Amino acid sequence: MITEELFQFLKDLEENNNREWFNENKPTYQKHHKTVKELFQSVQDELSQTDQIDGHKIYRIYRDVRFSKDKSPYKKHFSGYFARVKPLLRGGYYLHIEPGNKSIVGGGFYGPNTDDLKRIREELSYDATELRNIIDAPSFKETFGEMYGEELKSAPRGFDKNDPAIDLIRKKQFIFFRTLTDEEVMAPDYMEKVMNAFIEIRPFFDFMSNVLTTDSNGEPLYK
Template identity: 55%
Template sequence: MQLEKSTLQFLLELKENNTREWFTEHKADFTKAQDNAKAVYAAIQVNLNKHDEVDKHKLFRIYRDVRFSKDKTPYKSHFGGSFHRKKPELRGGYYLHIAPGDSFLAGGFWEPNKEDLFRIRKELEMDASEIRDILKDKEFIKHFGGKFEGDELKTAPKGFDKDHPDIDLIRKKAYVAIKRYSDKEVLAPDFLDEVDIAFKALRPFFNLMSDILTTNLNGESIL
């Protein structure tokens, strides 16, 4: 199983011809590309479940919700899908984005709810050594550059010391690791294996966050 060149080509042409008229004329091409994407995401879940517990995956619809957007093009020019770990004991989620010239995978906590974000920040306030060790791990550096991406505050969150030695982590609003791929890499026969290897590299991070988010500040389970 691999992503077909025709799938990327369809997305490229859709980006250049993002109208309902063009899409209707090329509906058969879309169906073929979508079927290929569905098979790819399903195969990734099978791989994930060899070393994790993923109870479902979701391939997002290609139709855009333009009601509140300045961009009124009706279709996304990418395929995106998420993989959900078994809740509530396993936290964190996987994501794969396929787009010509802009493919990437990601994992972590993009928009954590306020309770989870506060719990993470309090943990980092007490002791950030474990998350620092993960960021310095050679596999995490190899795949994700040893950093988290996403929005962050310009200063300390309310109630936290702006001079705290780990304020760079505490002020983050998201904790997400991202790895980007070229079109050549996406179309390679071993791409699904490479995705799985990168997802495996997230496990120490997910394991730590699962432990944090399922316990209180005394380390007692809240499940």
């Protein structure tokens, strides 16, 4: 579904990141945006065969420049996410299309709230074995490599800096992704690669969902 023409539009947008050029080329943008919408719907349809998906959102191409030194008005990529049905299912799948071998497939927890982060840390301090088994599994490692995301430089308040799971407890975000080349994104098996990555991350989401829907005694929070 993704073509060289779509990538070329994004390359041209990067070189002509101004409102005049964009307005002149808006029909081309709308054409490619329609392609991306169709792609996201197809991915959601596939995901819904194995997971409960609440819907998807494609991010606007317009940048919020209010607090940025970069005043370029437009993003140079298409991206969005697929949300699982809350409150029982947590985590979100992320898809990003950008030329220059910068396309991404992955997901995770980008901004867990204070209560969720505390609950995750409590669980990891109690026993991080299950999570380590998931993220250290050979197929998971081959797909995503390491965990990304912001983390504290020291132990969070109330946690021992010598905790065996301190490397995980310090995390403020839990993010996994793999990059794809332009050729991979344009290849006939692109959808298959996306779905394989999303299926691979499911055990991580299921672990987090189990943690965040129970209290520290393992009792369910939702009935």
